[in-house]
Amino acid sequence: MESFEVSKRVEGKINILYIKGYLDAHTAPMLEDEIQGLVDNGEFQILVNFKDLLYISSAGLGVFMGFIENIRSNGGDIKLSNMNSKIFRVFDLLGFPTLYDILEEEQEALTKFNS
Amino acid sequence: MNKEKYQLKIPSKTDNLELIRTFVSRISEMVGFTDDDVYKIELAVDEACANVIKHAYKKEEEINLVIELDYKKLTIIISDQGIGFDVNKILNRDIKNYLAQMKVGGLGIHLIHALMDEVEFRSEPGRKTEVKMVKYFVKDGKIKKSSES
Numbered sequence: 167m168e169s170f171e172v173s174k175r176v177e178g179k180i181n182i183l184y185i186k187g188y189l190d191a192h193t194a195p196m197l198e199d200e201i202q203g204l205v206d207n208g209e210f211q212i213l214v215n216f217k218d219l220l221y222i223s224s225a226g227l228g229v230f231m232g233f234i235e236n237i238r239s240n241g242g243d244i245k246l247s248n249m250n251s252k253i254f255r256v257f258d259l260l261g262f263p264t265l266y267d268i269l270e271e272e273q274e275a276l277t278k279f280n281s
Numbered sequence: 282m283n284k285e286k287y288q289l290k291i292p293s294k295t296d297n298l299e300l301i302r303t304f305v306s307r308i309s310e311m312v313g314f315t316d317d318d319v320y321k322i323e324l325a326v327d328e329a330c331a332n333v334i335k336h337a338y339k340k341e342e343e344i345n346l347v348i349e350l351d352y353k354k355l356t357i358i359i360s361d362q363g364i365g366f367d368v369n370k371i372l373n374r375d376i377k378n379y380l381a382q383m384k385v386g387g388l389g390i391h392l393i394h395a396l397m398d399e400v401e402f403r404s405e406p407g408r409k410t411e412v413k414m415v416k417y418f419v420k421d422g423k424i425k426k427s428s429e430s
Binding site: 188190191192221223224225227228231252256259260 | 295296298299302317320324327328331334335388389391392395396
């Protein structure tokens with residue numbers, strides 16, 4: 167059975183979420199809960215690492231849309247990294263690269279947060 | 282290839298999206314679509330079915346998915362007997378402005394149009410909606426190869 171998992175690592179003030187598996191309308195609430203938990207704790211610098219994500223639908227993209235305004239208004243950001251080409255294309259088709267920092271590697275995203 | 286037809290009737294709940302994707306992707310692979318096209322077809326169908334689950338019905342009902350194959354194309358028809366909607370309202374949005382306003386929702390229909398070769402929505406508000414999407418085996422008169430998108 168296809169599954170979805172989120173794990174977390176904290177580096178300084180940045181919360182890094184590692185998402186794995188299949189992110190669709192069924193599993194998106196798991197990611198939503200995770201980000202909501204961070205926001206509730208006043209954590210507004212979030213990096214999402216897509217290295218192990220195999221599939222995403224617009225429900226997954228909608229999670230980022232749902233939080234970004236609040237997070238940015240609190241001086242934070244959601245940055246995205248390590249997408250494979252299929253995942254990136256979904257973001258690209260909907261014009262997300264103009265709205266979000268999408269970096270090749272996690273380290274680049276961390277550097278961008280700190281610059 | 283003679284015309285072949287496959288059908289899936291399935292309860293409208295998000296748990297079933299995986300099963301729907303598997304059904305569609307296996308058939309798409311079987312008839313020789315490239316990995317890239319299989320991914321596009323799978324995602325387009327996921328988006329259409331997720332819309333039915335989230336918007337068409339107030340409670341769990343049924344999604345009807347039909348796949349028709351002929352020598353040149355794969356046609357998928359997804360229908361529901363839900364509340365219907367005005368597809369033009371969504372398609373007439375400027376997607377860049379819409380996203381810039383950080384709005385959520387409605388992205389799936391734009392994706393379906395970007396992923397498939399032909400898309401047609403027919404909705405009778407309050408009665409039913411049907412989306413028909415087509416992916417061709419051939420492009421510009423040539424059989425698609427795996428390096429092409």
